[in-house]
Amino acid sequence: MKDFEREKLLEIFEDLLMIHSPSCKEEKVADYIINFVKELGGEVYLDESQDKYGGNAPTIFAKFLGEGEGITFSAHMDVIEPNKDLKIIKEDKIWKTDGNTTLGGDDKGGLAAILYSIYYILKNNYKHRDIYAIFTPGEEVGMLGARNINWEEVYKNMKPAKNMIVVDNAGSCDKVAYKAPTSYTFTFKIRGKSAHAGIEPEKGISAIMLAAKAISQFKILRIDEFTTANISNINSDFPTNVVPDYVEFSGEIRGHDKDHVLEILEEYQQIVRNLTEDFEFEKTLDYPALVPSDMEFSKEIIRSYKNIGVDAKEVIIGGGSDANFFADEGFNSLIVGVGMEKVHTKEEYLVLEDLENTSRAIIDYLKLD
Template sequence: MNRLPIIREFMELVEIDVASKNERVIADVVTKKLKDIGCLVYEDNTGEKIGGNTGNLFAILEGTREGALLFSAHLDRVANGIGIKPKIVGSKIVSNGTILSADDVSGIAAILDGLRKVVNSKKSHPRIEILLTVCEEKGVSGSKYVDYSQIKSKIAFVLDSPGRIGRVINAAPSKASLNFEVVGKSAHAGNFPEKGVNSLVTAAKVLSRIKDGRIDEITTANWASIESLSPTNVVNS
């Protein structure tokens, strides 16, 4: 079957076993591809900082025109990304029951394909920068340690969203986490409950006064978990 190069490369890359903090193999494969295209490639030490085996990749295809443009994707994938065997069914690429890992191998494949088209066109172009981050699926951990002072681009395209070809997202959610601890006073729940101050009840009262769900047009809040370690015969402290 005659397949477009971008399709062949996508299917090649999704078959590489990858997990957050274990992007070594795909990083090595993509690094070689970038160098073969003509890019200078650097890997930072983010892996050491997050307990992984791979750093973020930063590649540069120097240009002959003024300006710079950045394209970005991430190397890792969500869980169940091991043993992927993609196949083409009709007009779709499907997996063998695992995830397909289009998130975000499709972004990587598109960047590689675009770079080759730029080089093969022989036309002048600005400096093109490529940032491929690690551990995106676990709190966007890799991008936290990018040395952004190395990036000259003022405009970036992040290839990491679903939808039709040409769809552009110009804003995306950010996340903030809040943890708080409530300390009460322990007492025997059967004999002297009046001597205690129940931290769990107090925490529930605090949460009941904080708005959650839809806060405004662009803001939501959700309290995800509450934990108490006291035994049932003791007022929570």
């Protein structure tokens, strides 16, 4: 690719890495991105919804007017702690940390790929598509930025293209994720009847026993190819000589078919109902499903990867991201990677060739010449 500046890409990446931006405290990296976009002549709109969840940075919308069908890119600004006082160990093929912090390649690598690609297109005066970008805070703690966007106000100021690439996939750059599950957190609160466990236990009803009988009948862990569930917390705190009359347990269920997920949650309730009527059930949507609306877009992105020598393939993933909320808003969202490995750990590293290749693929897709 003519005049591709690998050192400029890595300079942007390093600039971003060295700005400490834990979840809900992304103000400084947001300032960097806003200045970067404005210096390139881009239009900026700020969604100031951070007060809803105690953050200090807006969701940034950027626009660079071009020609033809547009595209929207997205990446998140926050990183997993511990990340303060990062020391980057630069090797020929990877960047990693000294083992005391996370790297923050998740998702500073995604930010760098987007920003450099726009920089490259504009610097070289290429004819290009309309380019939009959305940079979100709070992704790592529940997709808070994407979840709380005031879309009504956004659309009064900017209308991002519905075809979207979220640059936030773990692993190598040869995977284009087009489908991801919805997730619900659920909680059961079961009441029994208290009694002295040593003198007259038969007069009691153990809430713990009711819960155990119920859970033993639940479909959990791998339910089918595209559905999983897990019980992660059980709480009941009583003296050993008291039949426990209360227990609470909670978990999550993920699946690519929302209706199937809700059916399983109803099955759970019926199982408990068959044992006792004295219970409460709560469910909370963690994130909606990522479902493709136009697979032709995915094929176009894969062609761009192949144009730069990467044999990319469509994949289905099992986790949630901002892409799920964007899909729920009507965006045709795909997720691509930049070589993030061992994310969310102090052993995190980023494969530089993957970062470069995704940047090249983005540029290939943007160019109209």
